[in-house]
Amino acid sequence: MKIEIVTTQNESLNETGFGSLKACNSVLDSIERTGHDVKLNICKFKRDLDGIVRNNPDLVVLAVKYISLQNENNIWLSDYFFQHGINFTGSSREVLRFDSNKISAKLYLANKGIKTARYFTAIPEQYQCASELPIKFPLFLKPIDAANGNGIDDFSFVTIFSEFKSKVLSLHRRFNMPILVEEYLDGREFTVSIINTPNNELTISPIEIVPPESKNGLRILGQKVKSDDSEKLKSIENNEIKNKVIKLAVNSFLTLGVRDFGRIDVRANKAGDCFFIEANLVPGMTYGSSYFPKSCEIEHALTYDEVIQLMLENGLFRAKPKIPPNKLIQRDFQS
Template sequence: MTKQPNFKEISLSADISSSTQLQDTIENNNSKEIFQIHQPKLQHHIAVVATNTQQMKETGFGTIETCKFFYDILNKKYQKVTFHDVSSKTDLYEVVLSKPDLVVLCSKYLMDVDSNTRTWFVDYFSEHEIAFTGSDRQGLEFDSNKSKAKTTVQNHGIATANFFLAQPDQFQSEDKLPLPLPLFIKPMDAANGNGIDENSLARDFESYQKKVQELFTIYGANVLVEEVLSGREFTVAIFDDPQNNYRSIMPVEIITPMNTKGDRVLGSASKQKNDELLRAVTEPTLSAVSELAGSVFSALGAISFGRIDIKLDALGKPNFLEANLMPGMTPDSSYFPRACSLQSVANPSDTKPAGMSHSEVALKIVELGLNRVLTLEQVA
């Protein structure tokens, strides 16, 4: 792995090497009333790796434009930042040849439509000993497989709605279903509310059959069927820095407008409209939701950052819904940066995290990745 410079060795003097440069800079900014001298950029090479996810079920950070916004933020902080819109393994190898200190993964994998195969970025860069941000392959599989994630948290004694996997015509009548109606039906491996709409909550057997058939036809895989949780819904942004013994847990409540059936269903339509209300969480719910989210993050072996979705049951008990370990990062609509921004600190001694701007979120993701690199080098 590429040797990283020690943070402590980086000078905090102004990024101006001579008086001539300083004079030129002042002249170029003579229209400004105040001239500010900035700290130098940190001496790391950060490669931002993205791919077009428009036709994919899992979109990672978001569009290419969102990923470029990440690049713009990092480019102000680090000495060398490169952007790679990857569409082939050749593009990936070019990233390796550039020998970055850290790769920011904006997507999970490269999809080959012709062969219907995936090249997982975490596997590729691991094989080439290139460090990357976020969770490893094992963690990201929990993100991609909701059933596997729910089974794992159940095995750790963490509450989640009872569920089963279904195919069309698997059960011939309502009394044959493993769980009683009503039931909530959704794809096992899609993100951003894809496949979820007002028909996802099935109150009768005919509705159940139609929704299972629809999702199986679209996604070509078993469908996840859950008990209905009738309480409030939350999403929890988490930053985890074990190297410095620090974990920031930032929950917000999501309030979705009622649909034509009188249900609050958080699906793709609501997310596209961006008409959900996000609000801060208060005690005692704050502690209960935060504790569950932290337990899930640990149980799934998540690394550095991620988002945990939670819903209360009829008795007000938090239950795990799903994990998003490469969450969306679109500034004005994605839940992860919005959850980070909605935090507040009541007083200086409060341990609750303060709100973060989108730029601070991006920089924190890279900081945590570099911390891991430095720790691994020290161990080696």
């Protein structure tokens, strides 16, 4: 089949995506090894997308959620290709908003009875003292829409008001939007990669993420840890915890209406209660380090190529030519 991968120059994007051009080339090479006719497109303008529509591929693999245009609105790729009748991987824009805005996902799932850490938002000077804060310390601060640990460091963990005020100010200066403030969960960190196949069976790959110890004995999964690949990824050995993590992740995946694949981040408290943290619906695909392929390798011994094949199964199934009902009737009559 004819497949086209779509990415953009994403160095300035805070959002999730397959990753750098190197990661996209790894996906390209993997698909080529399956025998498909595949092409990688680095799209900067709408005309680049128009060219893909004219090519009329069987499947477009979306390596980013949108392309950013100067002085114009972003073009959301799922919307664009849906409107042009082109088959694409991943979820609709309506669902992808749960990836782009952490608060919308938390609010939606909380209203459906799925546990997520208590939270509020803050801007500089909104709160004047600790007694005004909706949740007591310790707290954890991060951007609403950033991925890859952007904006998260040791100073994201705050225990007094001066630390809170300083971190809100620094994040607001950098990202220019309200800051997500969560109750600090003092347990372990997990992520679960989920792939949906054409027969609606889920391939579920839960792992534990162990960041290196930082100040005050904390383990913060921040931007530097992720860029250095200094965190440890391992199987979840305790079956009770593993089942809790899987149940929460699968419920979140299904409730959000995710299509094809996604990664759900989960964190526990000291008591072992699990909470939804965020959804990554265009997950990183860097060979050898990204959590999505690595979790599939750790849990199911899947190779990178096998993970890519599973991720594309649903999209390729949708691309299979269907016999129109009148042709089907005619064929049966003639036989």
